[in-house]
Amino acid sequence: MDNNKLLEIKNLVVQYESDDSVVHAVNGVNLSFRSGETVGLVGETGAGKTTIARSILRILPSPQAEVVSGEILFEGEDLLKLSEKEMRKIRGNKIAMIFQDPMTALNPIERVGDQIAEAISLHNRVTPAEAEERAIKMLEMVGIPGSRYSEYPHQFSGGMKQRVVIAMALACKPELLLADEPTTALDVTIQAQVLELMKALKKQLNSCVLMITHDLGVVASICDSVAVIYAGEIVEYGSLADIFDYASHPYTKGLFASLPKLNSKERRLKPIKGLMPDPTNLPKGCSFCERCGYAKDICREKKPETIEMSPGHYVKCFLIEEVQNG
Ligand code: SF4
Numbered sequence: 001m002d003n004n005k006l007l008e009i010k011n012l013v014v015q016y017e018s019d020d021s022v023v024h025a026v027n028g029v030n031l032s033f034r035s036g037e038t039v040g041l042v043g044e045t046g047a048g049k050t051t052i053a054r055s056i057l058r059i060l061p062s063p064q065a066e067v068v069s070g071e072i073l074f075e076g077e078d079l080l081k082l083s084e085k086e087m088r089k090i091r092g093n094k095i096a097m098i099f100q101d102p103m104t105a106l107n108p109i110e111r112v113g114d115q116i117a118e119a120i121s122l123h124n125r126v127t128p129a130e131a132e133e134r135a136i137k138m139l140e141m142v143g144i145p146g147s148r149y150s151e152y153p154h155q156f157s158g159g160m161k162q163r164v165v166i167a168m169a170l171a172c173k174p175e176l177l178l179a180d181e182p183t184t185a186l187d188v189t190i191q192a193q194v195l196e197l198m199k200a201l202k203k204q205l206n207s208c209v210l211m212i213t214h215d216l217g218v219v220a221s222i223c224d225s226v227a228v229i230y231a232g233e234i235v236e237y238g239s240l241a242d243i244f245d246y247a248s249h250p251y252t253k254g255l256f257a258s259l260p261k262l263n264s265k266e267r268r269l270k271p272i273k274g275l276m277p278d279p280t281n282l283p284k285g286c287s288f289c290e291r292c293g294y295a296k297d298i299c300r301e302k303k304p305e306t307i308e309m310s311p312g313h314y315v316k317c318f319l320i321e322e323v324q325n326g
Contacts, residue, residue: 012070113149159190
């Protein structure tokens with residue numbers, strides 16, 4: 001294994017099965033994270049972002065979800081092969097997750113400080129007093145006075161609750177933090193505060209972050225590299241500059257074209273026409289072909305391979321030269 005790689009996902013395929021259909025949620029994803037790096041995973045609702053994060057932590061709904069194939073190597077070990085007991089030592093400790101809605105992530109009838117202290121006690125040999133002391137420090141680290149340790153979630157605003165969730169996730173200084181749309185449920189000013197806080201804490205703890213979002217503004221403010229996901233496949237991957245300055249896949253270009261621009265005289269936004277394909281019935285060829293303005297017969301017949309456009313910048317498209325010239 002490359003020593004710089006903290007986590008490496010190889011050819012991950014995940015499906016959800018019901019009595020009469022199979023949802024192809026993640027279709028051959030490859031992704032790696034270097035220590036200290038923040039990777040943005042960007043895509044529409046239903047593209048497979050949360051399923052990837054849940055696969056890493058092995059908290060997919062059972063028995064409906066199944067990891068059909070692939071490897072998730074964390075510090076060289078395949079998480080998919082570990083026993084449940086071994087996974088419990090990693091979850092919340094070496095790998096932690098921040099969920100989208102802080103209200104459902106917190107227990108409404110437990111004091112917030114106790115919820116953080118519980119996470120600390122689970123993974124460390126500490127006395128209750130030491131756990132409480134560390135929990136107070138964590139609260140202060142995220143900008144909440146330690147004196148609020150004994151309060152309940154309903155006594156906090158939305159932004160403050162998300163800070164508590166962040167404190168809980170970071171309590172054991174995880175090496176990898178999975179942040180699933182951590183600011184989506186917050187209003188814009190609080191969003192900015194929470195992002196600033198995450199940036200500062202990440203620097204302090206040198207954690208690696210997977211930032212799941214559909215918001216390119218969030219990506220621009222916090223990520224080092226970006227993976228664009230469409231219908232369960234990474235269609236473009238590169239550094240922040242690769243994606244923002246040299247977006248190459250027609251879907252990525254479409255995402256940027258649909259954003260409002262301050263200096264544009266255009267009165268209407270340009271949305272990407274159509275919808276993502278039905279995940280129970282994906283197209284035979286390129287999964288974006290029904291919405292792509294460049295599509296040709298080959299796109300409907302075959303799946304495009306990933307090509308490296310420039311060092312570290314990867315795109316999955318047959319007609320990349322045409323797209324660039326167009
Ligand atoms: Fe569009 Fe074809 Fe490229 Fe798919 S492979 S994104 S359909 S041009």
